[in-house]
Amino acid sequence: MTNATDDERHDPQAAIDAQGDRRRTELDDRIFEHAAGDDQEGIPFVGAGPGDPGLLTVTGKELLEGADLVVHAGSLVNSELLESYCGDAELVNSIGKDLEELVPLMHDAYEDGLSVVRLHSGDPAIFGAALEQMDALEHEGVPTYFVPGVTSAFAASATLRTQLTLNEVANHVAFTRPQGKTLSEDEDHVSEFVGMGDVTTCIYLGTHAVRDTMERLLEDGHDPTTPVAVVYHASWPDEDVLVGTIDSIADQVEEAGYRASALVVVGDAVTGAGYERSYLYGDWANGEPESSDATETEAGDD
Incomplete structure (x- = not known):
């Protein structure tokens, strides 16, 4: 996380470019300090899942229930989910808003001490355009992190x-x-x-x-x-x-x-037609795996 200069503060593109340059030369220390699901400082970018509120992660649900401001992906997020878990939060639809509007909105709310959640549909890592928002916020001194979701x-x-x-x-x-x-x-x-x-x-x-x-x-x-x-x-x-x-x-x-x-x-x-029985429940199931491939299969790859 870095602090923007006065010229970059209201210029998300300049912030994105600066963060991109930094990524080429150094890794973020938080990569080695936090795992997905950890309670972290900053604004979480939460995956709302595919639609059904029950497919929201437990961590996502807890963050939404404790939020003061939820910036959400409009009609891409099931309104039932918003009603169920965001009852105490101010809701802002991000559809139609550009970075120049969204970034200051989230930045100022966070700096005012509010609990802010950015809610993306599905998983924000899949066609979510999340990183550009996160980089712009990080460059202005606001930490961010991902909370995975179930993709469609x-x-x-x-x-x-x-x-x-x-x-x-x-x-x-x-x-x-x-x-x-x-x-x-x-x-x-x-x-x-x-x-x-x-x-x-x-x-x-x-x-x-x-x-x-x-x-x-x-x-x-x-x-x-x-x-x-x-x-x-x-x-x-x-x-x-x-x-x-x-x-x-x-x-x-x-x-x-x-x-x-x-x-x-x-x-x-x-259709699921034509598959063959996996090694997981094959002849070696009662013995020790003989190769790394078998070990990977035991972990669920097949």
């Missing part, structure tokens, strides 16, 4: 009653987004992930682009019968599940009228 891909897999990784089906998981206003065509790797065959590809922020994405996959020669699921508002009361294939899912999404707030999952793990 995990809620979607629970709804689909499958695993994102399955032995001999999906050895990898990719969290990605399609090309658009903030991602160029060269930066879109959806087709590459799907082409690997054993990857479960979880597409965030791409509901509006399902047809374009599926058409690109077909143009690249991917199997049109590859399973695809679209889980709208995973874990919310109005959750909806569409299951199809690369060549059929776009019609289903357009018929349902969804343009946002859905998680798209591509790969054979969508």
Whole structure:
């Protein structure tokens, strides 16, 4: 944590640049002093989870219940969660506010001795744009820290009653987004992930682009019968599940009228078909693991 100069104090971009330069040369001492879940000084950036208030972490719940000010991600956070856990706090919707407004708001409240929580949807580490806020606050002398949340891909897999990784089906998981206003065509790797065959590809922020994405996959020669699921508002009361294939899912999404707030999952793990029994409950289960791979499997990788 550093202190901003007078010129940088109200310039979040200058603060972000300065913090970025510092990150290139030194590690934050707090990395070695605190683990996730520790009670720490400063403003916590809390993951609200996918929607259902019950999927908020215990630590997140406790922080919200003790907060004086909660800056939240608007309609991306279930209002039921806000009503249940933020009854004593002032609520500020961050949608439509830029860093030049948000950073002074949180900074001044914290400096006035208020307990401030920044509440992001899902997990703030996944497409959350949290670090730029944290860097701007840190540069002004306000400490911050992450409190993890359940990301929508995990809620979607629970709804689909499958695993994102399955032995001999999906050895990898990719969290990605399609090309658009903030991602160029060269930066879109959806087709590459799907082409690997054993990857479960979880597409965030791409509901509006399902047809374009599926058409690109077909143009690249991917199997049109590859399973695809679209889980709208995973874990919310109005959750909806569409299951199809690369060549059929776009019609289903357009018929349902969804343009946002859905998680798209591509790969054979969508159906959970074809997996093989894991080593965890295999022949060696009653003996000692013979390799590091077996040890990793025992920890839950399969």
